[in-house]
Amino acid sequence: MKKEPQIIYLIVLTLSLLSLSGxxxxxxxxxxxxxxxxxxxPLSILVLPPINRSTAADAKEYYSTTIQEPLSLSGFYTFPYxxxxxxxxxxxxxxxxxxxxxxxxxxxxYFGADAVxxxxxxxxxxxxxxxxxxxxxxxxxxxxxxxxxxxxxxYTGTVYADxxxxxxxxxxxxxxxKAIITAINSALAxxxxxxxxxxxxxxxxxxxxxxxxxxxxxxxxxxAEQPSKQSH
Numbered sequence: 595m596k597k598e599p600q601i602i603y604l605i606v607l608t609l610s611l612l613s614l615s616g617x618x619x620x621x622x623x624x625x626x627x628x629x630x631x632x633x634x635x636p637l638s639i640l641v642l643p644p645i646n647r648s649t650a651a652d653a654k655e656y657y658s659t660t661i662q663e664p665l666s667l668s669g670f671y672t673f674p675y676x677x678x679x680x681x682x683x684x685x686x687x688x689x690x691x692x693x694x695x696x697x698x699x700x701x702x703x704y705f706g707a708d709a710v711x712x713x714x715x716x717x718x719x720x721x722x723x724x725x726x727x728x729x730x731x732x733x734x735x736x737x738x739x740x741x742x743x744x745x746x747x748x749y750t751g752t753v754y755a756d757x758x759x760x761x762x763x764x765x766x767x768x769x770x771x772k773a774i775i776t777a778i779n780s781a782l783a784x785x786x787x788x789x790x791x792x793x794x795x796x797x798x799x800x801x802x803x804x805x806x807x808x809x810x811x812x813x814x815x816x817x818a819e820q821p822s823k824q825s826h
Contacts, residue, residue: 624801625813631746631801632813634739636708638671639803640701642690643679648718653785657715657733660789664797665711669806673705702740709746712736716750718785729755731788735796750820751795753788 625632641662646654658675666672687693690712701707717732736748799817802808 619818621816622819623813624799624815624817627799627817627819628747628801630739630742630744631737632810634708634741634746635804636670636737636739636746637804638673638705638707639665639709639711639737640673640678640705640707641665641675641711641713642693643682643688644713644715645689645691646715646718648715650715650718650785653715653718656786657713657718657789660786661711661713661735661793664790664793666805668797668800669803669809671803671805673707678705698738698740698743707740709737709739712738717752718789729785729788731785731792733789733792733796735793737800747800749796749799749817751792751797753791753795755788 644654644657644661646657658679662672662675682688693710694712698710701710712735714734714736715732716734717730719730730752732750732752734748734750737746738744739746802812
């Protein structure tokens with residue numbers, strides 16, 4: 595995957611912000627939405643390999659490089675993903691979905707993790723119609739306690755990018771130029787920056803961890819309410 599033009603990145607950022615502010619979403623405070631996160635107050639979080647429900651076979655590999663750093667910047671100690679994922683593979687665990695409804699206390703026992711994070715790649719898609727193309731990345735992040743197995747926090751980040759050729763003038767020449775530009779943008783699209791934006795949208799709702807200056811001070815911060823989805 596190659597890096598897309600900077601202008602496309604800016605378009606996605608704008609669309610991401612509009613998706614939060616448009617259509618008058620219902621707002622709710624972090625403490626109201628995620629009371630268990632404040633009650634258990636996890637210090638350390640182990641990020642599990644992502645669950646891929648998209649049609650892109652390589653989405654899991656690329657997405658896994660994007661989540662640990664922003665989670666740590668949210669104020670939590672995060673275990674080195676490459677190390678923990680290799681340990682899980684050595685134990686024969688390749689699919690995190692198998693762990694979802696199982697007791698998570700072993701992660702506390704073996705790693706000392708207060709919680710684990712499940713991530714689900716819902717969409718990692720490219721729609722292409724010659725003169726129009728669009729890229730969608732949708733990620734659901736969920737933190738579950740290793741003490742109670744309860745969900746402490748869950749949120750979805752979605753990013754859409756219009757990769758169409760834009761206004762290239764009228765006539766046959768303009769249509770041909772637009773088709774060429776659309777094809778180039780689609781071929782060069784790098785999903786990783788969009789995945790990072792989706793993570794940013796999701797993690798903007800998380801109650802900050804003990805290593806963040808706003809820890810225990812953001813209870814009244816408001817976030818957009820999201821409809822409940824059955825991810826598993």
